[in-house]
Amino acid sequence: MAKAAESSGDPGTTTPRPLFAGLSDISISQDIPVEGEITIPMRSQIQEFDSSTLNESVQNTIMRDLKAVGKKFMHVLYPRKSNTLLRDWDLWGPLILCVTLALMLQRSSVDSEKDGGPQFAEVFVIVWFGAVTITLNSKLLGGNISFFQSLCVLGYCILPLTVAMLVCRLVLLAEPGPVNFMVRLFVVIVMFAWSIVASTAFLADSQPPNRKALAIYPVFLFYFVISWMILTFTPQ
């Protein structure tokens, strides 16, 4: 209820009014709507990761993680704009893929020391430091994606290239020749395009709209270098 402003005395009154004296007379009435909500945001569904998972069998634990990784593989192979990779990021998948790729790409015999092919550690470092550099770049450009989410996406999108590596290794068992090379080139190009499309589908939304190309170009360069390493792999 709004009282009449009794504080509006004559200008001629000599009593000095204290500061903000009139505020106490103002009260909020019903016809001034208050905007907004003052509700506590609901906590998202958090699974009970406490002692209940300590008691489960090892198989349960491993299968749960493997299923999560497998689900993300499916998301990469059929990329739609979805949040699964971003929301529940994990680095198991990237680790598995990177180790597989590095194992297959390393030079196979010790005495070919002078051979210029990459060692296991070189491939590993290229993949992880490349992913870190791209993540830093996209964060510096103003993208609102967290560090590990971006690493997760970039790591998972190596899956097509790992498949290409497997295919190339199989093709290389056959007779070498131009057909051999053409098949490998085609497979690598297709998988490279698939990787780019998959990572763009996941990463593009988190970038500021007028800098998308700037953030995607390093991803292109990264997968291009990996594709080059796969294409030029020659077994001993």
Added chain:
Amino acid sequence: MAAVDDLQFEEFGDAATSPAANPGATTIHIEGPSESPTHQPGLPRGSGGEEDDELLGNDDSDKTELLAGQKKSSPFWTFEYYQTFFDVDTYQVFDRIKGSLLPIPGKNFVRLYIRSNPDLYGPFWICATLVFAIAISGNLSNFLIHLGEKTYHYVPEFRKVSIAATIIYAYAWLVPLALWGFLMWRNSKVMNIVSYSFLEIVCVYGYSLFIYIPTAVLWVIPQKAVRWILVMIALGISGSVLAMTFWPAVREDNRRIALATIVTIVLLHTLLSVGCLFSFLFFGVWFFRPWHLLQESRMTKPAGKLMGWHHPLASKRGHTEV
């Protein structure tokens, strides 16, 4: 706004009343990143002409200094400080690349394109792309040269990538550092109109390296003459961008020192381009000499096998002979 208009009018008045022999008023370019005007409306008072273009550039930077106030004051240990160096949009990066490819006499790259918003995105990723372009096309050209040889074993040379990367990044960062230090030292002796901040110099050098990326790709063509012509063209374009950028910064100086500075810049750039060509060839140079030895020992080339990826005859590769 009235105060700003007054300031603008006053500055123009100063420039008009200064003697015609002195083309530029002594405006001090405040160093360090400041807020960038994204699109400058054409100031109606500015008439055409290169002097006015520079004055406009100075006016813009001063005006934005006054208008923007303190913008980039994050301490250097926060992430936001480094984000200010990546404050560019896609079209800005493309404009800067275009500016580095088309050196127009009189148009200063820094004034026109960078406009006190230097970025580190361009230099870093152009250098990275250049390293990989040289590595991959070097490998490719080596492969194409030895196409059809039975005993040639193709190897991707990854060790050399790190050497090439070191050279290119060192050039893109250490030479601007030296140049900036030198310009600072000269500025303390001679009052120059234009002085560049360290990041702007890094930016110019980084973007001027862009021309080498298509050049490296075209170096796959195995003709020696073609390669040297490409080097000349690339050197001409990027060298002229650099020379035109730094000429206004040194022309107030002693004539000989100014010329010596420009000559040194161009010379270093020549060294870099020749170095790029040699590192390109380096990606296969270990095979050139033993290839000649193999050539003598073999009578005929094998027919019908286009890509001879057979098991290498390791003893013939002869790395130790180099």
